[in-house]
Amino acid sequence: MFTGLIEEIGTLKRSYKQGEAMMMTIEASRVLEDAAIGDSISVNGVCLTVTELSGSAFTADVMPQTFRHTNLKDIRPGERVNLERAMKAGGRFGGHIVQGHVDGTGNVASRTTDANAVVFTIRPHDKKLMRYVIPQGSITVDGISLTVVDVDAISFSVSIIPHTLRETALQLKQSGSVINIECDVLGKYVDHLLHFKGEAGQSEASGSSSRQAAGSKGITAAFLADNGFY
Numbered sequence: 001m002f003t004g005l006i007e008e009i010g011t012l013k014r015s016y017k018q019g020e021a022m023m024m025t026i027e028a029s030r031v032l033e034d035a036a037i038g039d040s041i042s043v044n045g046v047c048l049t050v051t052e053l054s055g056s057a058f059t060a061d062v063m064p065q066t067f068r069h070t071n072l073k074d075i076r077p078g079e080r081v082n083l084e085r086a087m088k089a090g091g092r093f094g095g096h097i098v099q100g101h102v103d104g105t106g107n108v109a110s111r112t113t114d115a116n117a118v119v120f121t122i123r124p125h126d127k128k129l130m131r132y133v134i135p136q137g138s139i140t141v142d143g144i145s146l147t148v149v150d151v152d153a154i155s156f157s158v159s160i161i162p163h164t165l166r167e168t169a170l171q172l173k174q175s176g177s178v179i180n181i182e183c184d185v186l187g188k189y190v191d192h193l194l195h196f197k198g199e200a201g202q203s204e205a206s207g208s209s210s211r212q213a214a215g216s217k218g219i220t221a222a223f224l225a226d227n228g229f230y
Contacts, residue, residue, distance in 0.1 A: 002042045002084050004095030004138075004145020006168045007031055010043070010083045012075050013057055020064035022073065027057045031083045040100070042084040044169070045143030045180040046070050047100025070102045071142075071178045080169040082143040095145030096138040102180045103188075104129055108173050109155055118165055120173070123155040124181055130154065131191065132183035140182035144168055 010028040024043075031041055035058060039050045048060035067073050075081065087093070106124040113119075122141065124130060133139060133156045137148050146158040165171045173179060 001087050002047070002095075002098040002100055002143070003087050003091075003093055004098040004140050004143065005084065006082045006144055006164075007084050009080045009167070009169050012077050012079050012081060014077050015075070017073070020067045022062035022067050023051075023059060024062060024072065024075075025052075025054075025057050025059045026081060026083070028083055029056060031085050032056065032058060035085070040086040042082070042086075042098070042100045042143050044071060044075075044081050045098070045100060045140050045182055046072055046102055047086075066102075069104060070180050071105055074178055080172060082169050084143060096140075097185050098140050098143070098145060098182060099185055100143075101182060103132075103183050104181055105178050106181050108175050108177045108179060110175055111173070114159065117159045117161055119149070119157050119159050120170070121155050121157040122179060122181070127154060129181060129183055130156070132187045134187075137187070138184045140180075142168070142170060142173075142179045144170060 008028060008030045010026045010031070013025045013027045015022060015024040026043065032053065035041070035050055035053060037050055037053060040047050041050060041058065041060070042048070043060070046066060048062065050058045051061055052059035062072050104124055104126045106122045109121040109123045111118060111120055120141070130151070130153065133148055133151050135148055135151055139146055139148050139156070139158065141158060144164065146160070148156050149159045150157045160170060
């Protein structure tokens with residue numbers, strides 16, 4: 001698990017692709033201070049496993065699922081990436097719960113200045129992700145824990161303070177750039193539990209037809225009562 005607080009900007013040293021399988025070697029320093037084979041490191045918000053360590057670089061494999069659904073396949077040698085080690089038990093939780101499981105990608109629709117901040121408007125490639133994006137909610141963009149400031153039907157915006165822009169590879173993103181998006185895991189679980197139905201329309205969690213998921217009717221007083229909320 002990660003927090004979305006980027007520790008350093010790394011550089012892709014080299015990559016090797018065979019079909020939709022990929023291996024990438026990334027130059028870094030801080031995230032390698034206590035790294036070991038098998039550790040997890042977030043690369044642009046993607047949880048990868050360290051398979052090799054060599055001086056000031058680490059190597060990780062990218063499987064086809066990750067290759068297809070993230071921007072890692074588009075990164076070229078010399079490009080910069082956001083890096084974060086997995087959170088230590090008992091560490092400070094400065095961002096929000098970030099799994100490193102990217103939900104999809106999107107394009108930077110615009111980049112504008114608002115006083116001391118830079119506002120990025122992002123348009124997800126899969127519009128279904130917008131159901132999990134709410135104003136003042138949490139979202140992860142290329143591994144960075146950010147707060148949503150505005151939402152419409154097809155896009156959302158985030159406001160970046162100078163420190164975050166300076167300390168992350170987001171500083172290099174312009175209109176049209178592809179970024180990784182991970183929605184708030186709490187929202188995804190709540191949505192799944194409220195809408196998932198098992199066989200014959202029954203809620204798999206309860207196994208009873210009287211305790212069905214909210215479904216298309218949404219959350220009603222009867223639904224809350226049937227499921228023990230009051």
